[in-house]
Amino acid sequence: MSGQTKIIFNEGYVASAAASRSYAGPRRFAPGLASKLIGWGTSGDGSVDGLTPDELLGLLARLRQARVGDVRVPHKPLLLLWLFGRFATTGSSLATYAEAEEPVSHLINEFGPPVKSPSAARSRAAMPFVHLERELWDLRDGQGREIGTDAPERGGWLTGREAAGRLRPEVEQLLSSRGMLAAAARLLLDRHFTPLLADLICADVDLDLASLNAAAPVDAARIRRRARRSGFAEEVLRAYAYQCAMCGFDGALGRTPVGIEAAHVRWHSQDGPDDVANGLALCALHHVLLDLGVLGLTADRRICVSGLYVARNDAGKAVDALAGQPLLAARPGQPAVDISYVSWHNVQVFKGSHEPSPWGAGR
Numbered sequence: 001m002s003g004q005t006k007i008i009f010n011e012g013y014v015a016s017a018a019a020s021r022s023y024a025g026p027r028r029f030a031p032g033l034a035s036k037l038i039g040w041g042t043s044g045d046g047s048v049d050g051l052t053p054d055e056l057l058g059l060l061a062r063l064r065q066a067r068v069g070d071v072r073v074p075h076k077p078l079l080l081l082w083l084f085g086r087f088a089t090t091g092s093s094l095a096t097y098a099e100a101e102e103p104v105s106h107l108i109n110e111f112g113p114p115v116k117s118p119s120a121a122r123s124r125a126a127m128p129f130v131h132l133e134r135e136l137w138d139l140r141d142g143q144g145r146e147i148g149t150d151a152p153e154r155g156g157w158l159t160g161r162e163a164a165g166r167l168r169p170e171v172e173q174l175l176s177s178r179g180m181l182a183a184a185a186r187l188l189l190d191r192h193f194t195p196l197l198a199d200l201i202c203a204d205v206d207l208d209l210a211s212l213n214a215a216a217p218v219d220a221a222r223i224r225r226r227a228r229r230s231g232f233a234e235e236v237l238r239a240y241a242y243q244c245a246m247c248g249f250d251g252a253l254g255r256t257p258v259g260i261e262a263a264h265v266r267w268h269s270q271d272g273p274d275d276v277a278n279g280l281a282l283c284a285l286h287h288v289l290l291d292l293g294v295l296g297l298t299a300d301r302r303i304c305v306s307g308l309y310v311a312r313n314d315a316g317k318a319v320d321a322l323a324g325q326p327l328l329a330a331r332p333g334q335p336a337v338d339i340s341y342v343s344w345h346n347v348q349v350f351k352g353s354h355e356p357s358p359w360g361a362g363r
Contacts (some may be wrong), residue, residue, distance in 0.1 A: 009295055051170045053180055059135055066127070072114050072270065072348050077188040078201070081127040083167055088212070093167040097158040100165075103127045109202060111197055114293070114308075114351045124157030128287030129165060130158070139165040162362050167238040183214040188302060194267050194291045229274035236262035237333035240281035245327045246295070246303055247318075249283040260302075262286045265297075265341040270348070276330070277338040287321065295351035297342045301327045306351040 056333045063076050066345035083093040083105050085295040115121050129139065130151050139147045142162030151157070167175070175181045185207060202209055243250040251258050261281045266272030282290060289295045295302045305323040330336055346352075 048157065051174060051184075053174055053177070056171060056174050056180070057183065057187055059133065061191065063133065064131075070347065071129075071166055072192075074112050075128040075194045075340050076132055076191045078111060079104050079125065079132060081185060081188055081201060081207065082107060082205045084175070084181060085202075085207040087167070087172060088181060088208075089206055091173060094164065095166070096162065096164040097125070097129055097155070098162075099357055100129060101159070104128070107201070110204070110292070111193065111201055113348055114202070126155045126158055127153045129163070136167060136171055137165055139163060141284055145314070179212075182209055185209060185212075191269055193269060194264070196288050196291050200288075200292075204311050209323075228268060232274035233262035233281065235276050236279035237281050239276050239279070239330045240328060241331055243281060243328060244283035245280045246282060246286045246322055246325075248328065259284045261287045265290075265337055266344045269350075270344075272341065272344075275335075277335040278341045280327070280337060290345075291349070293349040293351035294319070294350070295322070296346050297327070297337070299339060299342070301336060301339075301342070303327065304350070304352075308351050325326055 060080070064234060066073050079100070082100070083095065086095060089094045094141070101123060101124075108124040109115075109237070110123050112124075113126070130147070130153050131149050132139075140163070141147055142164070147158075147161070147163055164171075174283065175184060185202070186209065189201065194202065201207075210312055214301075237257070237260060242252075242260055245259060247258065260281055261284060263280045264272045264274075265278050265280060272278050278289070286295060294306050294309050295307070298304055303322045303325050305320055309319060311317045311319060329339070
């Protein structure tokens with residue numbers, strides 16, 4: 001579908017948004033669009049139409065998430081982060097499904113568990129577009145009729161009805177207040193991803209948290225994070241003698257190790273413990289590749305490489321050469337990475353190919 005789609009919302013305004021199926025990066029509309037379309041009022045306690053900042057963060061923290069077996073489903077957080085980036089860039093979160101399908105499905109494919117069906121991969125945005133909580137989200141068809149959470153999770157159905165959604169005005173207003181957009185984004189990132197992936201996601205959705213934090217520092221008391229145990233990183237690095245457990249890199253600047261990091265195999269945000277048995281010392285490259293699911297581990301602690309990984313030059317092909325290689329053993333007296341955490345990573349993170357293997361996919 002191309003051209004203009006008219007979306008009529010019950011707040012009493014009519015908005016138009018381009019409905020293009022092609023994705024060429026973040027779309028930019030006139031700044032302040034939402035504030036021109038509708039006026040809001042704010043009470044003295046910072047609430048908007050009865051919704052307070054803490055209540056908004058509570059809604060984000062309690063997102064209902066479907067479970068496909070035991071596989072994590074970060075679809076709603078990724079849709080919200082895409083909407084936050086859109087709001088920060090344009091002043092409005094208004095988006096047709098046709099606009100959202102490709103970029104949001106791309107985010108889910110990159111930062112969520114894999115799916116085997118290419119057609120399913122292209123329309124993964126449909127599920128969160130339909131099911132995002134209505135306390136946060138207003139979804140309507142091209143005639144302004146509400147679309148309920150019982151609607152089909154099909155991209156073709158949504159596109160055919162010119163479905164469009166927008167964060168509710170009181171949510172947008174709160175996100176416009178000092179520090180709230182950064183706080184809301186940080187809450188979602190901390191609860192569902194790793195710090196390395198958080199940076200990549202923010203870059204993908206055009207959300208500059210550093211600038212938002214500089215303009216209005218986040219009130220840390222509002223974001224209830226699961227505390228990380230101090231000493232975890234140092235214990236993991238010592239257990240592997242400050243070497244990458246995959247490639248052996250052990251660079252140092254003088255006597256200070258550089259480019260070596262402590263990685264959680266089962267992510268901290270997904271209840272992974274801060275224990276050496278859940279950790280690996282990895283170089284910065286192999287840490288991010290583990291978090292992205294390019295790299296995984298087998299039951300006998302050998303490295304597997306996703307069949308979806310491609311490289312053109314010798315430096316990139318060096319990753320392929322890791323396939324089948326054993327992990328560097330931890331020093332005597334230190335535990336090897338626990339197989340239960342390896343299994344979690346292979347189910348939840350590893351981007352295996354479509355060929356069967358002991359862990360589902362890989363080479």
